[in-house]
């Protein structure tokens with residue numbers, strides 16, 4: 001048995017928190033998610049601001065955030081690689097020291 005969960009639509013009647021304009025649903029889609037008892041159909045709605053300037057600013061901010069997250073992830077991966085290389089070097093050094101004893 002599957003049940004339908006509606007996510008997101010509850011807030012469409014509320015004004016935009018940024019500019020106070022009306023908001024509308026730009027698109028809806030359904031996703032079937034597996035659960036312990038079977039599947040659940042989750043209905044999603046993407047809500048956008050009817051104020052184009054506000055929505056554009058929001059999109060820009062979203063893009064910025066995505067790029068920022070990507071940059072942080074890349075930096076972290078580089079750090080991890082450097083740390084790994086460093087620990088390998090340390091291990092080699094230790095091995096060399098031990099062989100001398």
Ligand SMILES: [Zn+2]
Pocket residue numbers: 016017018019020021049050051054055
């Ligand atoms: Zn707005």
